[in-house]
Every structure is written in structure tokens, then in C-alpha cells.
Amino acid sequence: MELLLNHIKKFIELNDDQISHICNSFYIITAPKRKLVLNEGEMCTHLYFVVKGCLRMFYFDEKGVEQTVQFALENWWMTDIDAFNKREKSIFSIQAIEKTTLIGIRKIDFDLLLTDHPSLEKYFRMIYERAYSASLYRMKYARSSKEDFYYLFCSKYPDFIQRVPQKLLASFLGFTPEYLSELRKKNSKVRP
Amino acid sequence: MELLLNHIKKFIELNDDQISHICNSFYIITAPKRKLVLNEGEMCTHLYFVVKGCLRMFYFDEKGVEQTVQFALENWWMTDIDAFNKREKSIFSIQAIEKTTLIGIRKIDFDLLLTDHPSLEKYFRMIYERAYSASLYRMKYARSSKEDFYYLFCSKYPDFIQRVPQKLLASFLGFTPEYLSELRKKNSKVRP
DNA sequence: TTACTTTCTTAAACCAGCTTAAGTTTTTTA
DNA sequence: TAAAAAACTTAAGCTGGTTTAAGAAAGTAA
Numbered sequence: 001m002e003l004l005l006n007h008i009k010k011f012i013e014l015n016d017d018q019i020s021h022i023c024n025s026f027y028i029i030t031a032p033k034r035k036l037v038l039n040e041g042e043m044c045t046h047l048y049f050v051v052k053g054c055l056r057m058f059y060f061d062e063k064g065v066e067q068t069v070q071f072a073l074e075n076w077w078m079t080d081i082d083a084f085n086k087r088e089k090s091i092f093s094i095q096a097i098e099k100t101t102l103i104g105i106r107k108i109d110f111d112l113l114l115t116d117h118p119s120l121e122k123y124f125r126m127i128y129e130r131a132y133s134a135s136l137y138r139m140k141y142a143r144s145s146k147e148d149f150y151y152l153f154c155s156k157y158p159d160f161i162q163r164v165p166q167k168l169l170a171s172f173l174g175f176t177p178e179y180l181s182e183l184r185k186k187n188s189k190v191r192p
Numbered sequence: 193m194e195l196l197l198n199h200i201k202k203f204i205e206l207n208d209d210q211i212s213h214i215c216n217s218f219y220i221i222t223a224p225k226r227k228l229v230l231n232e233g234e235m236c237t238h239l240y241f242v243v244k245g246c247l248r249m250f251y252f253d254e255k256g257v258e259q260t261v262q263f264a265l266e267n268w269w270m271t272d273i274d275a276f277n278k279r280e281k282s283i284f285s286i287q288a289i290e291k292t293t294l295i296g297i298r299k300i301d302f303d304l305l306l307t308d309h310p311s312l313e314k315y316f317r318m319i320y321e322r323a324y325s326a327s328l329y330r331m332k333y334a335r336s337s338k339e340d341f342y343y344l345f346c347s348k349y350p351d352f353i354q355r356v357p358q359k360l361l362a363s364f365l366g367f368t369p370e371y372l373s374e375l376r377k378k379n380s381k382v383r384p
Numbered sequence: 385t386t387a388c389t390t391t392c393t394t395a396a397a398c399c400a401g402c403t404t405a406a407g408t409t410t411t412t413t414a
Numbered sequence: 415t416a417a418a419a420a421a422c423t424t425a426a427g428c429t430g431g432t433t434t435a436a437g438a439a440a441g442t443a444a
Contacts, residue, residue: 059332067335069328082325091332114314121313122306128320133274135327136261140251140283143259143366146401167421174335179401181423338431359391371431373393 025109031096038094044083046104053100068171217301223288230286236275238296245292260364
């Protein structure tokens with residue numbers, strides 16, 4: 001819970017009343033590796049904050065192949081927002097890809113929290129700005145050749161590519177595992 | 193200005209004080225067709241709201257080809273948020289693709305407005321949630337075959353495809369104008 | 385109306401990235 | 415620690431979408 005509070009404090013100030021309300025609204029969840037935190041087609045009742053570990057959001061395409069849309073590492077929020085807000089069935093699944101510690105909040109409690117403490121709106125406004133901006137940025141770089149996108153991603157997030165299975169990395173970058181394998185081979189010849 | 197106020201009122205309530213502060217912070221801009229509202233590489237000092245007309249956001253890829261990232265029709269906001277927030281040079285350009293009426297606000301005034309009227313944070317939190325969600329949604333559909341993406345887009349936004357030049361539509365959907373032409377030809381044989 | 389510019393179309397040649405299929409290595413489970 | 419399952423590699427053949435190039439149509443301006 002400490003980590004969530006610290007993260008919020010990076011953006012806005014919190015008084016004791018707010019801190020206690022936050023602590024009472026969120027609860028801690030531990031998800032083992034591979035655990036599905038949200039299932040495509042189900043109601044999306046929770047918003048999650050990653051304390052430790054890593055989540056991925058994905059869906060099954062028309063051929064039944066899993067397509068990874070985004071990852072959430074420590075200090076990132078994740079949910080199918082549209083489903084969460086509109087109380088609809090989710091179009092994405094969310095899965096822990098490592099043993100992950102989450103802090104979750106139910107939609108009802110989230111709405112209450114924001115109503116009682118409107119100053120938190122600013123925090124979430126900034127969080128969504130950041131998420132939106134990251135998704136535009138990614139859209140931009142995903143349009144270059146897949147090879148370029150891979151090299152850019154490697155140089156930008158070297159730690160991350162160590163941490164996540166190649167299969168998922170390939171699915172996130174938008175290509176097949178076979179092609180990723182080929183790129184790695186090519187690259188290892190250049191810098192052995 | 194009326195239209196902006198109405199749009200905000202769809203999400204939150206406004207008192208007279210807020211209304212007058214808003215009216216004093218924003219100003220009206222008219223951009224003729226093709227006018228560049230923001231130039232890649234320049235400081236991005238403004239946030240824009242489209243009252244009438246249409247904007248597009250784009251950049252030049254490594255080959256010098258324009259890539260359209262998104263459009264903003266009536267009642268949508270547009271800016272290079274990252275550049276706007278961090279007071280950095282923009283990585284996107286913004287152009288009016290029709291004669292467009294905008295309402296603009298400078299970064300300084302925007303910050304002041306939100307500080308003086310924190311209840312507006314909620315409005316912008318929701319705006320960015322929506323923008324983020326739309327961009328995820330689009331990412332999902334952009335991964336199917338380009339042909340499918342085109343048909344999906346046509347059936348979802350039939351008015352919009354009438355309104356925007358095919359060249360820009362192709363660039364937005366992520367393929368060449370030549371290929372779009374081919375798809376149209378193919379489609380016109382099916383339903384003449 | 386004419387000239388100029390931009391957009392759209394057509395078609396053939398080409399290639400980045402996919403598919404398939406089989407083998408190898410690593411991880412998980414019992 | 416052995417067997418099963420999952421992840422990764424390799425390579426050949428294939429295809430959706432690009433490139434190139436040239437002409438037709440539609441806008442824009444004078």
C-alpha cells in the first residue's frame with residue numbers, strides 16, 4: 001500500500017483523511033505466474049495497480065492467436081477502462097506473467113473515492129494523459145519496419161526484453177515468434 | 193465558445209464563475225484548409241478544441257512520407273500532449289484538413305484554469321480516459337489484416353470516409369493510397 | 385477557360401514478414 | 415529425475431501489401 005501512496009504523492013499531496021480512505025478502498029491481491037486477472041468477455045469490475053511483477057493485456061484475434069496489447073510493470077495501472085467505466089463486458093484479458101502483487105479497487109469504491117476526494121481527479125487525469133501519450137508514441141514507432149521497431153525497443157527497454165518471454169515480446173511488437181528469432185540471430189552476428 | 197461549454201456540461205456541472213473563467217482563458221482561432229496549426233519540432237504551446245471542421249495529427253517517417261496518427265472532428269481535443277505538458281518540442285504536426293474553427297488555450301492559462309477550478313480535472317480525466325481507450329481500441333483493430341481494418345472502419349464511420357481525402361484515410365489506416373484504391377475497386381465489384 | 389497542382393487509379397514486379405513443419409532447448413510437473 | 419509441455423530455432427516456400435511508373439480525373443487559381 002506504501003508504494004501506491006508514494007506513487008500518488010509524486011503527483012499530488014495527500015492528507016491523512018485521504019490516505020486512510022485510500023487504504024480502506026484498495027486491497028492487496030497476489031497473482032501467481034500465468035493467473036488470469038481478467039477474462040475477455042467477463043465484467044471488468046476492478047482497476048489494478050502493479051506493486052511488484054508484471055501484467056499483460058491481450059485478446060484472441062480472428063485466427064485464435066493471442067495478441068498482446070500492452071504490459072504493466074511496477075507503478076502502472078491496468079484495466080479494460082472502457083469495460084470498467086461503462087460496466088460492460090471486457091474485450092481484453094489481463095494476465096500476470098510473473099508472480100505479481102497487485103492493489104485492486106472495485107468500480108463502486110473507485111467512484112466513491114473520487115467523489116469524496118476530488119483532488120485525486122488530478123492524479124488520475126495525469127495518469128491517463130501519460131497512458132494516452134505512451135500509446136500514441138508506440139503507434140508512431142510501430143509504423144516503421146518491424147525490424148526497426150524491434151531494435152528501437154531493445155535499445156529503449158533493455159531490461160524489459162530480458163524479463164519477458166520472447167513469444168510475448170513478439171506478440172506485443174506485432175510479429176511472429178519465428179520472425180523475432182530470425183532478427184535475434186541476425187543481430188547476434190553483428191554484435192556477438 | 194457555447195459549444196465548448198455545452199461539451200463540458202455533458203460531463204460535469206459548471207457555475208457562473210467557472211464559465212466566465214473558461215471564456216476568458218480560451219480564444220477562437222480559424223484555420224483555413226491545409227493550415228498547419230502545429231509544426232513538428234516547434235514548441236507546443238496550445239491545447240485545441242475543435243468547434244467546426246477537422247484536424248489531423250501526423251509526422252514524417254524515415255522515408256519522408258506523411259503518416260497520419262489521428263483525426264479530431266467536432267468536440268474533440270487535440271495537441272501533442274507530451275510536448276504540451278513537458279514544454280518540449282513536438283514530435284507531431286497538426287493540420288486543418290477543412291476550414292476549421294478551433295478554441296485554443298495556452299499551457300500557462302490551462303494550468304491556471306485547472307488550479308483555480310479543480311472540478312475541471314474530472315472533465316479532463318474523462319476526456320483522456322476516452323482518448324486512451326479509443327487508441328487501444330484502434331490498436332486492436334489495426335492488427336487484423338489491412339483489408340479487414342478498412343471494411344470495419346468503413347462500416348463504423350461511413351460519414352467520415354466521405355469527408356476525408358482517400359490519401360489521408362490510407363495514411364491513417366496504415367497503408368498506401370495505391371492499396372486503398374485497389375480495395376475500393378474490389379469492393380465496388382461486390383456491391384455496385 | 386486554361387493551366388497548374390493535387391488526388392486517384394491501374395498494373396506489373398518485388399519483398400518483408402508469415403506459414404508451415406520439424407528439430408532443439410528449457411521449464412514445469414509428477 | 416524423468417516425462418511432458420511449453421518455448422525457441424531454422425529454413426524453405428509463399429503472400430499481402432509495397433514500389434514504381436504512368437496516365438486519368440478532379441480541384442484550385444488566374
